[in-house]
Amino acid sequence: MKTVRRRRPLSRARIVRTSMIYSVAACFVLWILFPIWYTISSSFTEPSKIGVRPTPFWPANPTLDNYKIVLGIPIRDKDCTPGVDIGNCQTAASNVSVNKIVDTMLNSFYVASTVVVITLIISTIAAYSLSRYRFVGSNFFLNFTILSRIVPGLVLVAPIFIFLRVLDLLNTPWALIISYTSFTLPLAIIILKNYFDQISVDLEEAAALDGAGRILTLRLIILPVAVPGLIAAGVLVFLESWSEFFFALVLTDSYTVPPLLAGFLSMQTFNWTLLSAATVIAIIPPVLLTMIFQKYIVTALASGTGK
Amino acid sequence: MxxxxxxxxxxxxxxxxxxxxxxxxxxxxxxxSLFVVPDDGIGIGQFTDVDNYLFIFKNEIFWATCLRSIVFAAIFIIGSTLIGLAGALLLNEKFVGRLFLRGLLVLPWACPWLIVGIIWKWFLDGNIGLLNGVLMRLNLISSNQDFLSNPDTALVMTALAATWRQSCLVALLLLAGLQTMPRDIWDAASVDGAGIIQRFRHITLPWLRPALTVVTVLNVIYGLMQFDVIFAMTQGGPGSATTLLSYLIYRQFFIFTNFGVGSALAVALAVIALIGGLIAVKTLYRKIEV
The missing domain is CATH 1.20.5 (Single alpha-helices involved in coiled-coils or other helix-helix interfaces)
Structure with a gap:
């Protein structure tokens, strides 16, 4: 009687190891999904079903009504008994200001994209200069930039608040664009400087031999090579601007998404199912961006900030 | 030129x-921070020397808040680092569903801090939160617990919420560090008879030290500056159980418009953060040479 020898005998150690790996993995999945799952499932739950105890894992009759209300899409009248099903009534919902979410997200996009453009233009040339040239105070400037990542926004907020009030910019998108630049600029400079440091100087020397000027070299030779660094910096700046809450709370009247959601929380009668739908919609853009550009961002963060 | x-x-x-x-x-x-600033914040008012600092240093509330901030930051830093390290080590192994789990890590990380607060406030809700529902089904509790209204649990729970997001970022950053580690060092050590724990202590950990330093500095900053999660979950309450320095400063500035005292507090927070960051860098870097 011959038995075919298994290639990988199931040794005791291997079984222990494999079961360890899968149990830790299961714990991790639970740790990540458990809290956020409730928000997701609530966003598909009818408001009247929210009080069921003990809380179910799965919405009983999944509905898209919360999303429709939040996005301002009319829902059929028969679902709505005014005065009873508050959450299902469009008229009631419009008082609750959740359906501002679309406008507010557009505001957030506007602020974040403008911050990205301004930050990238200023930081690219500054980072290139720090990587290639020495000038009086260049070391000091670099250290100042790195150190400034530790300075809390709370230290800056009062003078910035007063500046903006004097300039009559409070409550405008510019209040946020200006104040966000104070922390996105150092971040982008550090990431891009690290990136330029990795690009060989040979390229520039070759270009100089061919008679290209310094600005032309930067534009035509260096920038195309630096695209991954620019993507990483741009995405991180976008995410920071999209997520920022403190300045947006203090300097504007719920102009971007985080303070809008926070304002919704502080209301006397608010509806968790609607807030859940709004929350899910609000995290779709940053989640997509992070998923798509994950590699660039992680590389930049892991190699960069600690220098 | x-x-x-x-x-x-x-x-x-x-x-x-x-x-x-x-x-x-x-x-x-x-x-x-050295002046009595008028309510509108314009001009600086009367010079007071270091009175604002004396005021806060003599105030019990300040020290209690400092302690609370440090406890919050400690839970956050240790929790994020340990959970993140475990996650990174796990994802460095080969197993079915590895890519799925890696993708999942992006989810908390991509959430703005405020939304992390909203998600956890709802999750922990004392009436109909999912955590209560689950603990009830498992018969671990007999009645619903209101985690965020209980002064004994509120601080830990807010720190846990913040840890939820940060642990995922830490895992991704440490994983990036692990993946650059040459596999042959490990194999060589294993041939020499080093056990898993020995290999972890003498090979993996030293290799990760630079990444751990980056991560810890980030954690110190986010831990000491945390505002959004507190704002969403507890607004500093119940009582002052979750009033961190950042929240105290916010109230001094924008609720009491006390710019002088607020500024002094903000400077104190910046100094604490700087010290925290330096301690992190010093302890983690020194060990490299040993």
Missing amino acids: PNRRFGFYLALPAILVLLVLLAIPALLTLFQ
Whole structure:
């Protein structure tokens, strides 16, 4: 009687190891999904079903009504008994200001994209200069930039608040664009400087031999090579601007998404199912961006900030 | 144009912007912390020497809040680092569903801090939160627990919520560090008879030290500055059980418009963060040479 020898005998150690790996993995999945799952499932739950105890894992009759209300899409009248099903009534919902979410997200996009453009233009040339040239105070400037990542926004907020009030910019998108630049600029400079440091100087020397000027070299030779660094910096700046809450709370009247959601929380009668739908919609853009550009961002963060 | 000056001109826009938006406001805050600032915040009012600092240092509330901030930060830093390290080690192994789990890590990380607070407030809700529902089904509790209204649990729970997001970022960053580790070092050590724990201590951990330093500095900053999660979950309550320094400063500035005291508190927070960051860098870097 011959038995075919298994290639990988199931040794005791291997079984222990494999079961360890899968149990830790299961714990991790639970740790990540458990809290956020409730928000997701609530966003598909009818408001009247929210009080069921003990809380179910799965919405009983999944509905898209919360999303429709939040996005301002009319829902059929028969679902709505005014005065009873508050959450299902469009008229009631419009008082609750959740359906501002679309406008507010557009505001957030506007602020974040403008911050990205301004930050990238200023930081690219500054980072290139720090990587290639020495000038009086260049070391000091670099250290100042790195150190400034530790300075809390709370230290800056009062003078910035007063500046903006004097300039009559409070409550405008510019209040946020200006104040966000104070922390996105150092971040982008550090990431891009690290990136330029990795690009060989040979390229520039070759270009100089061919008679290209310094600005032309930067534009035509260096920038195309630096695209991954620019993507990483741009995405991180976008995410920071999209997520920022403190300045947006203090300097504007719920102009971007985080303070809008926070304002919704502080209301006397608010509806968790609607807030859940709004929350899910609000995290779709940053989640997509992070998923798509994950590699660039992680590389930049892991190699960069600690220098 | 000489290279020096060309370099300076390239950096000039950034220098100007950071001067106006960072250096001057920071100095003004430092300045205002020495004065009795009028309510509208314009002008600086009367010079008071270090009275604002004496006021906060003599105040029990300040020290209690400092302690709370440090406890919050400690839970956050240790929790994020340990959970993140476990996650990174796990994802460095080969198993079915590895890519799925890696993708999942992005989910908390991509959430803005405020939304992390909203998600956890709802998750922990004392009436119909999912955690209560699950603990009830498992018969671990007999009645619903209101985690966020209980002064004994509120601080831990807010720190846990913040840890939820940060642990995922830590895992991704440490994983990036692990993946650059040459596999042959491990194999060589294993041939030499080093056990898993020995290999972890003498090979993996030293290799991860630079990444751990980056991560810890980030954790110290986010831990000590945390505002959004507290704002969403507890607004500093119940009582002052979750009032961190950041929240105290916010209230001094924008609720009591007490710019002088607020500025002094903000300077104190910046100093604490700086010390925390330095301690992190010093302890983690020194061990490399040992």
